[in-house]
Amino acid sequence: MMRDFFVMLSESSLARSFTMHAPGARSVARRFVAGETIEEGIATARALTRAGMKVTLDYLGESVSSTDEARQAADTYLRLIERIAAEKLDANVSLKLTQMGQDIDEAFLYDNVTRVFDAARLHDMFVRLDMESSAYTQRTIDFFRHAWEQGYTNVGIVLQSYMRRSEQDVTLANQLGARVRLCKGAYVEPPEVAFQEKTEVDASFVALMKMLLSDGTYPGIATHDEKMINATRAWSEERQIPRDAFEFQMLYGVRRDLQEQLQSAGYRVRVYVPFGGAWYPYLMRRMAERPANVFFIVKAVLRESPLGFMFNGK
C-alpha cells in the first residue's frame, strides 16, 4: 500500500539523506513546513493569528538518541515560548517525547521536558504532547499522567482514532479533565492494535469525538476530513455545545480553504505549524496521507533540474 510505503520511507535514513539533498525537496517541504528557524515559525504564526487563526508551533524532531540533542531541542522550545509570549501570539506548542529523550532515559526525559512545561506555565501557555507510534502510546500516557499528577495541568495529549485502545484512553483523559487532541493516526500499525479499514477508523473518530465534546475538556478535533468535521458540527449543534468549548485543528499547508470556511462560520481553528531542519519524516507522513502530494515533489525536483526551463513559471 502507498501509505505504508511512505511511512516506511519516513523511517529510512538512506531515503532521508537522498531526499534531503535532492534538488527541489526543500521547496516542497516549504508547502507543509514554515521554515527552518524560530523566526520563520514565528512569522508564520504571526500571519495566521492576524488572520484570526489559533496556532500550535512544533519544532520538528523525533527519535533523538543523544542527550545533547534532546537538551538542545528543549532549549529551542524555551526560546520559542519566550518569542510567542513576547509577541502575545494566540499560540501554544506541540512536542514529541522522542525528541526530548524518551528513548534515552525516563528520568532524563522528565527533567528535560518539565523545563518546557515550567516555561510555558510561567506564560499561562499550553503544551501538547504529540502521539507517535504504538510503541510509545502507553509510555506517553504514563508520562503524561505522572506529569499531570505533579501539577502540570497545562499539558495535554493526542489520541488516535485508529487505535483500538483509544476509547479507554479518552475515558481516562475525561476523568482527569485533561485536554485531548483527537486525530486519526499517522503511523502504520498492526491489526492487533489498530483498525485497518477507513470506515472503522472514521466510526471510531466520530464515537470518540462525541465522548470528548460531551464529557471532555476543550478538545481539539484534528482532521481535514469534511465528514468528520460535519459530524462534529452536527453533534455540537444537537447537544448545544458552545463553539468556544472546542476547536478544530488542521495542519499548515493542508486545506486552507476549509480552515478559512470554518473560521468564517464562527468556529475556532488552530493551525499546526511545524518548523526546523528535521522536516523529512514529517514530510513523508504528509505524503502517506495523500499520495497525490508526490506530484509536488516530482514537479519541484524537475523544476530545479537541467530540464527546469520546461517547468518554470508554472
Ligand code: FDA
Ligand atoms: P483523511 O486522511 O481521511 O483525509 C481527509 C482529506 O483531507 C483528504 O481527502 C484530503 O483532502 C485531505 N488531506 C489529509 N491529509 C492531507 C495531506 N497530507 N495533504 C493534503 N491533503 C490532505 N497524527 C498522529 O499520529 N499523531 C499526532 O500527534 C498528530 N497530530 C496532528 C495534529 C493536527 C493538527 C492534525 C490535523 C493532524 C495530526 N496528526 C497526527 C495526523 C493525523 O493522524 C492524520 O494522519 C492526518 O490528519 C490525515 O487524516 P485526516 O483526518 O485529515 O483524514
